[in-house]
Amino acid sequence: MDIKAYMGQLGQQARKASREMGRADTGKKNLALIKIAEAIAANREQLSIENQKDLRAGQENGLEAALLDRLELKPSTIDAMTEGLKQVAALADPVGGISDLNYRPSGIQVGQMRVPLGVIGIIYESRPNVTIDAAALCLKSGNACILRGGSEAIHSNQAIAACIAEGLAAAGLPAEAVQVVETTDRAAVGELISMDSYVDVIVPRGGRSLIERISNESTIPVIKHLDGICHVYIDDKADLNKAVNIAVNAKTHRYGVCNAMETLLVAEGIATKVLPRLAEQLLVKGVELRGCLKTCSLLPDCVRATEQDWVTEYLAPVLSIKIVESLDEAIEHINRYSSGHTESIVTEDYTLARRFLREVDSSSVMVNASTRFADGFEYGLGAEIGISTDKLHARGPVGLNGLTTLKYIVLGDGQIRQ
Amino acid sequence: MDIKAYMGQLGQQARKASREMGRADTGKKNLALIKIAEAIAANREQLSIENQKDLRAGQENGLEAALLDRLELKPSTIDAMTEGLKQVAALADPVGGISDLNYRPSGIQVGQMRVPLGVIGIIYESRPNVTIDAAALCLKSGNACILRGGSEAIHSNQAIAACIAEGLAAAGLPAEAVQVVETTDRAAVGELISMDSYVDVIVPRGGRSLIERISNESTIPVIKHLDGICHVYIDDKADLNKAVNIAVNAKTHRYGVCNAMETLLVAEGIATKVLPRLAEQLLVKGVELRGCLKTCSLLPDCVRATEQDWVTEYLAPVLSIKIVESLDEAIEHINRYSSGHTESIVTEDYTLARRFLREVDSSSVMVNASTRFADGFEYGLGAEIGISTDKLHARGPVGLNGLTTLKYIVLGDGQIRQ
Numbered sequence: 001m002d003i004k005a006y007m008g009q010l011g012q013q014a015r016k017a018s019r020e021m022g023r024a025d026t027g028k029k030n031l032a033l034i035k036i037a038e039a040i041a042a043n044r045e046q047l048s049i050e051n052q053k054d055l056r057a058g059q060e061n062g063l064e065a066a067l068l069d070r071l072e073l074k075p076s077t078i079d080a081m082t083e084g085l086k087q088v089a090a091l092a093d094p095v096g097g098i099s100d101l102n103y104r105p106s107g108i109q110v111g112q113m114r115v116p117l118g119v120i121g122i123i124y125e126s127r128p129n130v131t132i133d134a135a136a137l138c139l140k141s142g143n144a145c146i147l148r149g150g151s152e153a154i155h156s157n158q159a160i161a162a163c164i165a166e167g168l169a170a171a172g173l174p175a176e177a178v179q180v181v182e183t184t185d186r187a188a189v190g191e192l193i194s195m196d197s198y199v200d201v202i203v204p205r206g207g208r209s210l211i212e213r214i215s216n217e218s219t220i221p222v223i224k225h226l227d228g229i230c231h232v233y234i235d236d237k238a239d240l241n242k243a244v245n246i247a248v249n250a251k252t253h254r255y256g257v258c259n260a261m262e263t264l265l266v267a268e269g270i271a272t273k274v275l276p277r278l279a280e281q282l283l284v285k286g287v288e289l290r291g292c293l294k295t296c297s298l299l300p301d302c303v304r305a306t307e308q309d310w311v312t313e314y315l316a317p318v319l320s321i322k323i324v325e326s327l328d329e330a331i332e333h334i335n336r337y338s339s340g341h342t343e344s345i346v347t348e349d350y351t352l353a354r355r356f357l358r359e360v361d362s363s364s365v366m367v368n369a370s371t372r373f374a375d376g377f378e379y380g381l382g383a384e385i386g387i388s389t390d391k392l393h394a395r396g397p398v399g400l401n402g403l404t405t406l407k408y409i410v411l412g413d414g415q416i417r418q
Numbered sequence: 419m420d421i422k423a424y425m426g427q428l429g430q431q432a433r434k435a436s437r438e439m440g441r442a443d444t445g446k447k448n449l450a451l452i453k454i455a456e457a458i459a460a461n462r463e464q465l466s467i468e469n470q471k472d473l474r475a476g477q478e479n480g481l482e483a484a485l486l487d488r489l490e491l492k493p494s495t496i497d498a499m500t501e502g503l504k505q506v507a508a509l510a511d512p513v514g515g516i517s518d519l520n521y522r523p524s525g526i527q528v529g530q531m532r533v534p535l536g537v538i539g540i541i542y543e544s545r546p547n548v549t550i551d552a553a554a555l556c557l558k559s560g561n562a563c564i565l566r567g568g569s570e571a572i573h574s575n576q577a578i579a580a581c582i583a584e585g586l587a588a589a590g591l592p593a594e595a596v597q598v599v600e601t602t603d604r605a606a607v608g609e610l611i612s613m614d615s616y617v618d619v620i621v622p623r624g625g626r627s628l629i630e631r632i633s634n635e636s637t638i639p640v641i642k643h644l645d646g647i648c649h650v651y652i653d654d655k656a657d658l659n660k661a662v663n664i665a666v667n668a669k670t671h672r673y674g675v676c677n678a679m680e681t682l683l684v685a686e687g688i689a690t691k692v693l694p695r696l697a698e699q700l701l702v703k704g705v706e707l708r709g710c711l712k713t714c715s716l717l718p719d720c721v722r723a724t725e726q727d728w729v730t731e732y733l734a735p736v737l738s739i740k741i742v743e744s745l746d747e748a749i750e751h752i753n754r755y756s757s758g759h760t761e762s763i764v765t766e767d768y769t770l771a772r773r774f775l776r777e778v779d780s781s782s783v784m785v786n787a788s789t790r791f792a793d794g795f796e797y798g799l800g801a802e803i804g805i806s807t808d809k810l811h812a813r814g815p816v817g818l819n820g821l822t823t824l825k826y827i828v829l830g831d832g833q834i835r836q
Contacts, residue, residue, distance in 0.1 A: 157831040
């Protein structure tokens with residue numbers, strides 16, 4: 001197989017399909033999403049058979065249990081896929097929306113229209129349900145996409161691709177609007193991320209090493225989803241109950257997620273009141289505590305944190321704790337060590353809350369809420385293709401809008417420049 | 419001079435200043451802009467003396483007349499600089515603006531706050547007044563900036579930098595908010611575009627070769643301003659007067675600008691009526707016409723266009739003309755050959771106008787208006803730092819908003835994830 005020629009063909013077909021998708025009306029796009037959901041539901045058995053092939057191969061190749069778990073298309077996973085498709089169908093169509101259309105002194109009207117980016121390349125790891133999530137978001141936002149899933153999920157992904165093709169055909173949309181790469185050759189990734197003329201943006205979904213490698217090598221803009229080293233800052237004026245509840249939730253609701261708290265900052269004036277109560281609850285849940293000198297003098301079960309702890313995304317039942325003198329020290333610590341994902345202040349003080357919101361430079365900044373809320377569904381985006389830690393284009397949870405761009409439109413009546 | 423150490427120091431200082439600028443209130447930023455304008459006005463003589471040094475050196479080094487012209491700080495250029503500063507001061511402050519703050523089912527409020535990007539690196543060529551334009555936009559949008567002007571303008575730029583420093587100091591803002599690189603060593607550019615940890619975005623302003631080189635070598639996101647191969651499409655249903663006026667204006671109002679028309683597309687049904695009238699006016703103004711076979715059979719003074727003509731940004735009194743069968747062929751030609759800058763349709767047909775607006779994939783798409791309107795001032799942005807031909811982040815004229823980003827803010831009352 002000539003990978004370069006094969007990928008080039010996918011690219012060319014995607015570019016062509018993207019033009020058609022850009023002008024496809026909302027009804028057709030929604031119909032395709034519903035028809036894909038129906039095809040998934042009708043082919044549950046076939047999907048399971050193909051998924052079993054991947055699972056068997058994974059076991060033979062000694063895949064870790066966690067990876068095998070992600071690879072499995074359980075009945076509940078399939079339900080979630082069809083449910084997700086219906087939800088995306090129910091979302092408002094962002095394409096073609098016009099904002100701020102105003103008359104200018106020259107007599108022209110100037111506004112901005114939301115339009116698809118064009119062709120999205122998505123590279124992901126073992127979870128085959130990403131194939132559906134990604135396809136649904138790209139389809140609704142009027143983009144064509146090229147999906148490159150993990151090689152260990154190749155049979156599952158091809159079976160899902162067949163359902164997608166069925167749905168697109170039923171709605172009269174081009175089959176090439178969603179193309180799933182059929183080869184497991186890794187050279188396909190290298191081609192995908194360098195086809196500048198066919199692909200407008202690359203979205204890598206997976207672990208840090210995948211994302212860093214793609215970002216470094218891609219000649220196409222990348223929407224990055226990197227670490228979440230998230231902070232909660234408990235201020236002197238915090239309500240004690242809110243502080244304890246939020247910190248426990250942010251750390252222990254789920255450990256392996258990017259919006260979990262990894263470092264807790266506590267104002268000096270409230271430390272003796274809040275830390276023992278909090279530590280008690282965290283220790284019961286088996287969380288290991290690593291603190292600064294002051295923290296350790298308050299908490300007997302705490303070990304000393306090193307510089308490395310402040311820059312570590314544990315994704316595990318471990319929490320680093322630092323006692324700070326003031327909001328300024330908290331913000332300084334955050335802006336220095338945070339990955340720019342999500343930070344939350346717990347306080348009843350209006351002025352400090354207002355300052356925290358403005359001065360903390362992260363994709364989500366919160367007052368009196370758990371960092372776990374940083375999520376496309378919780379924010380009302382309906383779905384997300386990732387959480388961007390970049391500053392340009394899309395920042396924070398990326399939904400349909402993040403897969404679109406704004407172009408200027410000008411309506412005139414024969415105006416010329418004087 | 420150790421360029422790496424020097425640039426690293428500028429970067430570190432800019433990062434620090436950017437934190438202060440991000441929280442600076444609007445009044446202080448406006449005061450700084452006014453005080454810089456006052457300093458420029460008070461130092462006209464000194465600016466002229468320093469500018470003369472650059473002009474003499476330029477003459478000795480055999481700079482082209484056009485470059486010497488751009489290098490000169492005429493009294494009118496200095497007036498425009500102070501006027502520009504006052505205009506930027508009068509613009510609304512985008513920083514801190516909150517949009518779409520809505521309650522979610524969980525009880526949290528979620529919205530987006532507009533915030534500065536951080537540190538902007540700007541690389542430009544001979545015109546010293548860019549130093550003021552760029553500094554003003556970065557300052558107002560709450561960013562710190564590092565400005566690297568052309569080596570031939572070094573004395574002028576240093577004199578302008580002194581005025582900027584005076585204005586910043588008078589307003590109590592950090593001097594490092596605007597830093598003008600003091601060395602003409604080209605290695606400084608290489609450092610600037612690779613200091614990822616200190617610089618958030620690079621804006622190159624200048625010719626195509628500068629922008630392409632910077633884009634290829636930068637490890638920092640670049641806001642690109644590339645070619646303008648702009649099209650006007652005269653539809654069958656066009657008003658003849660509007661068509662002729664718009665086409666003449668788009669081609670001849672100014673030749674060397676990116677929003678000038680380079681290719682005219684004409685519907686077959688109107689070609690015999692519109693082309694002779696149009697050609698007459700264009701030929702009087704000395705415009706060379708290069709057409710497709712059909713065009714040449716209609717216009718005796720037309721030479722045959724080659725494939726190369728469709729992809730050329732003439733920036734000169736030359737126009738390529740193609741007769742097309744339909745809107746579809748026009749859109750196909752545009753999406754194939756256009757640089758994605760600005761395209762305009764002339765028509766009285768509602769349905770075709772609506773299709774053109776949606777289906778043409780360029781940063782500005784117009785109906786019955788001259789492409790020359792694609793400009794930050796004409797669009798009401800107040801000023802522009804360039805016209806982006808990228809799709810991501812900023813597209814079209816880039817004003818204050820293009821130098822900012824949106825972060826999510828969440829206001830809660832102790833909410834935790836269930």
